[in-house]
Amino acid sequence: MSADYPTVLELVGATPIVRLDSLGAEVEPTLLAKLEYLKPGGSVKDRIGLPLIEAAERDGKLRPGGTIVEPTSGNTGVGLAIGAAIRGYRCIFVMPDKMSQEKIALLRAYGAEVVICPTAVPHDSPESYYSVSDRLAEEIPGAYKPDQYSNMAN
Structure with missing residues (x-):
């Protein structure tokens, strides 16, 4: 087959x-x-990346040349990275420092940039991976944050 x-x-x-x-x-x-x-990313989360990207395109939140910024612990990030690589978007994933080097390497292999943040900080700390992703999404022109943790499409 x-x-x-x-x-x-x-x-x-x-x-x-x-x-x-x-x-x-x-x-x-x-x-x-x-x-x-x-599946290409080895996870059920492969299937969520493209629909999140397509919804953002339809809603005008993500345009050609845009950047996807997302906090992730891995699998949804891989799905987004696959979709972004095919669609030509820049991807920046913000991850806690407890993630495996293999997961980080996989995201980078799909062309994503990875920003590592400390795990041992409060959720609302400016150093948390949530806060850093919020800041990057605000600072980078044309950035879109799918926000997997509160996005009902996930």
């Missing part, structure tokens, strides 16, 4: 599903496993 896809975005959303016959033989319902780890 090989196919050519024009961009990695075509791989998001069509997640393979496998029937688990050997594990579910003794139960009545069919057991299925959704293989999200096979």
Whole structure:
């Protein structure tokens, strides 16, 4: 089952599903496993990046040449980075310092810039990754913050 896809975005959303016959033989319902780890970013959050970007484009919040600024602990950031790379947007992710180097490297591999902030500060501290992302979104011309933590589309 090989196919050519024009961009990695075509791989998001069509997640393979496998029937688990050997594990579910003794139960009545069919057991299925959704293989999200096979998606480009390795997470179910791959599928949220593009819709958040498209909604911002439709609403005029994100325009060509714009920058996506988002606080993230990783997976939603990866989904946004994939969409931004394909659509040509600059991405800046603000992350707590407890995140793995692998997650940071993955975001950078998709072209994102990563700003690291201390974890051991109050949520409302100017140093928190929430506050830093707010400041960057205000300071950078053409910046858009999807605000995954309060965005109902997430």
